[in-house]
Amino acid sequence: MSRLYYDNAYLREFSAMVLEQTTHEGLPAVVLSDSAFYPTSGGQPNDLGTLNGVAVLDVVTAGDTEPVLHITGQPLGADSVQGVIDWGRRFDHMQHHTGQHILTRAFINAVEAPTVSFHLSENSVTIDLDRADVTPVEVDAAEDLANHIIAENRPVRAWFPSPDELAALQLRKISDKVTGAVRVIDIGGFDVTACGGTHVAHTGEVGLIKVIRLDSTKGKTRVEFRCGQRALEDYRAKNTLLHNLMAQLTTGVEQIPDVIEKMREENKALNRILRATQEELMGYQAERLWQAASNQASGEMVIVSWISESLTPRDLQQLANQLVAHPQTVALLGIYGDAGHLLLARSAELELDMVPLLKQGLSSLGSQKGGGRPNLAQGGGVPVTESQLQAVLTSIEGAIRGA
Ligand SMILES: [Zn+2]
Numbered sequence: 001m002s003r004l005y006y007d008n009a010y011l012r013e014f015s016a017m018v019l020e021q022t023t024h025e026g027l028p029a030v031v032l033s034d035s036a037f038y039p040t041s042g043g044q045p046n047d048l049g050t051l052n053g054v055a056v057l058d059v060v061t062a063g064d065t066e067p068v069l070h071i072t073g074q075p076l077g078a079d080s081v082q083g084v085i086d087w088g089r090r091f092d093h094m095q096h097h098t099g100q101h102i103l104t105r106a107f108i109n110a111v112e113a114p115t116v117s118f119h120l121s122e123n124s125v126t127i128d129l130d131r132a133d134v135t136p137v138e139v140d141a142a143e144d145l146a147n148h149i150i151a152e153n154r155p156v157r158a159w160f161p162s163p164d165e166l167a168a169l170q171l172r173k174i175s176d177k178v179t180g181a182v183r184v185i186d187i188g189g190f191d192v193t194a195c196g197g198t199h200v201a202h203t204g205e206v207g208l209i210k211v212i213r214l215d216s217t218k219g220k221t222r223v224e225f226r227c228g229q230r231a232l233e234d235y236r237a238k239n240t241l242l243h244n245l246m247a248q249l250t251t252g253v254e255q256i257p258d259v260i261e262k263m264r265e266e267n268k269a270l271n272r273i274l275r276a277t278q279e280e281l282m283g284y285q286a287e288r289l290w291q292a293a294s295n296q297a298s299g300e301m302v303i304v305s306w307i308s309e310s311l312t313p314r315d316l317q318q319l320a321n322q323l324v325a326h327p328q329t330v331a332l333l334g335i336y337g338d339a340g341h342l343l344l345a346r347s348a349e350l351e352l353d354m355v356p357l358l359k360q361g362l363s364s365l366g367s368q369k370g371g372g373r374p375n376l377a378q379g380g381g382v383p384v385t386e387s388q389l390q391a392v393l394t395s396i397e398g399a400i401r402g403a
Helices: 087-111 136-151 163-168 228-249 253-296 313-323 354-365 386-402
Strands: 013-024 027-032 049-051 054-061 068-072 080-085 115-120 125-129 156-159 184-187 192-194 209-217 220-227 302-308 329-335 341-346 370-373 376-380
Touching (some): 013 068, 087 220, 228 253, 253 302, 313 329, 313 376, 354 370, 354 376
Antiparallel strands (some): 013 027, 370 376
């Protein structure tokens, strides 16, 4: 079988004979006499397109010298086919594969960081460099060199050299997986390497190489980059994002970091004020609750029982501290909602132990998370309704009055 993309990566339509009609993982598949369809291999995804108007779903091969299987949406039932490649997808792969060769060489020449792997998919394109400490400044240097090579519009040559010629070439890499003749890609003298993929004819067609993200793990640096149309789309999306931020923050692009920093500072200051105000409010709330409970108290002991939905456990603790600063006072407080909370406290001179009362209350709410000391115990963490919580506090109050 002849792989037409080896000689001409720009071939979008071709005719061929059907050599074999078979199936692959339950789907119809054909082997052709010639094909411009690139099968998934060497880090480059397969082409898509049609054969006699029938969608090609996947293109696979077991190796460089093995047959290429074209998996179709339905059986072709023909002896010859007219094939059409999805050109947008193919050209994107050509731009990124060529771009990868250029960027990989640029990282070697500019900062001595060799590439150990390459990944190309619809969502991301990355190379892994054999160093974990690649800095943004080094990336800029490699990126500048790569884009310089693009601007020079160097010719890209792909061919199968004779064994003698191959021996004389200074190849960056020979893939272990190569089983047949070695195909060589020469990026205008800048980079010479073994590769079976599809590439553009001149470096200018890559358009632009932009690194968009660095990620260091396990002794490697993963470099995410975009070429050509994808780089433009990324630039467009980020420009739109910046303009939206400028409109929301009513500022210029250079001022955005300062404006955000100022907002964070303001937010911190507001939180401090809010906390102080909340504490003050808890003070008033405690006095109001204690007075009301004190007016209703029959004996010496004042029992304040109160629940809320909007407070935090921290607020509850403040409230309890204020309440039990009064003599002969018991505070039974709770928060209802998704993370229910129960807090029981008493004045120092009372002899009640709040811990068993808390445990009893929590267990009827279905929580085991809580504890404390005889004078103050709290816990919760489970969803609790207002009426459940009210019933628990009523029962605890009954137990204290009955004791
Ligand atoms: Zn390549």
